[in-house]
Amino acid sequence: MKNLDINFYAVIIGTEILNGRREDKHFTFLQNELAKYGHTLFASFIVKDDISLIENIYEMIQKDEKSVMFSFGGIGSTPDDLTRDIASKVFRKSKTQQHQQFFQDIIEKFKEEAYPYRVHMADLPPNADLIKNPINNMSGFSLNERFFFVPGFPSMAHPMLSNVIQEKFSNSRKKHRLTLLAKTSENTLIAIMNKVPTHIELSSLPIFKENKPNVELSLLGEDENELLEYFELFKNELDKKKIYYELR
Numbered sequence: 001m002k003n004l005d006i007n008f009y010a011v012i013i014g015t016e017i018l019n020g021r022r023e024d025k026h027f028t029f030l031q032n033e034l035a036k037y038g039h040t041l042f043a044s045f046i047v048k049d050d051i052s053l054i055e056n057i058y059e060m061i062q063k064d065e066k067s068v069m070f071s072f073g074g075i076g077s078t079p080d081d082l083t084r085d086i087a088s089k090v091f092r093k094s095k096t097q098q099h100q101q102f103f104q105d106i107i108e109k110f111k112e113e114a115y116p117y118r119v120h121m122a123d124l125p126p127n128a129d130l131i132k133n134p135i136n137n138m139s140g141f142s143l144n145e146r147f148f149f150v151p152g153f154p155s156m157a158h159p160m161l162s163n164v165i166q167e168k169f170s171n172s173r174k175k176h177r178l179t180l181l182a183k184t185s186e187n188t189l190i191a192i193m194n195k196v197p198t199h200i201e202l203s204s205l206p207i208f209k210e211n212k213p214n215v216e217l218s219l220l221g222e223d224e225n226e227l228l229e230y231f232e233l234f235k236n237e238l239d240k241k242k243i244y245y246e247l248r
Helices: 026-035 051-063 083-092 100-114 118-122 154-168 186-193 224-240
Strands: 007-013 041-047 067-072 129-131 140-143 147-150 176-182 201-209 212-221 245-247
Touching (some): 007 026, 007 051, 026 154, 041 051, 051 067, 051 083, 083 140, 083 147, 100 118, 129 147, 140 154, 147 154, 186 201, 186 212, 186 224, 212 224
Parallel strands (some): 067 147
Antiparallel strands (some): 129 140, 140 147, 176 212, 176 245
């Protein structure tokens, strides 16, 4: 898969986030980390620890041939850690198998306390690759160099994925953005919006100031000249209708 044609997904697993016992920190981290290399998230999900729900989301993401997924949480040793088994079922159509290197890492770190529970963290989908955890060497794992699974703890997950993103997804094309704020409603510009090709990202954000409609219009694309061409259509339309606007 080329770095330039990827749909990035975040799956943040944790009932404790949804019920307010813990605040999510993964979305903002991942958003900022991808932005360093000119990428944006395609979709993000925060889900409870529910087998059917997680399975359905993983299956949906797998069906997207351009998908890359970062999954947070559920890879520990407690009964609510469901991710390994679900990932194995969805992405490998198989039960988990003991990953020998990870098994040895667990034994080395915890000695006799590795049994009877911690050793099961090494039960991974077949042919999984380990993602090094620089904090305590309790690895995450990846499948097909597209699907990445890390702990729910930000202190561990974030440095792990920073390394992954830098190593695998740091090549990107430069993108350009043009933005204006006009003292009118979105409706004024819809006819021009319909002329913008789909490979240019169009954002129309209605804003009310002093109870009067305004619209912030933004175009994002790789070809700066093409972007300027379509941006001029909006400026010309506003000039023709004598509508005040300012460039952002």
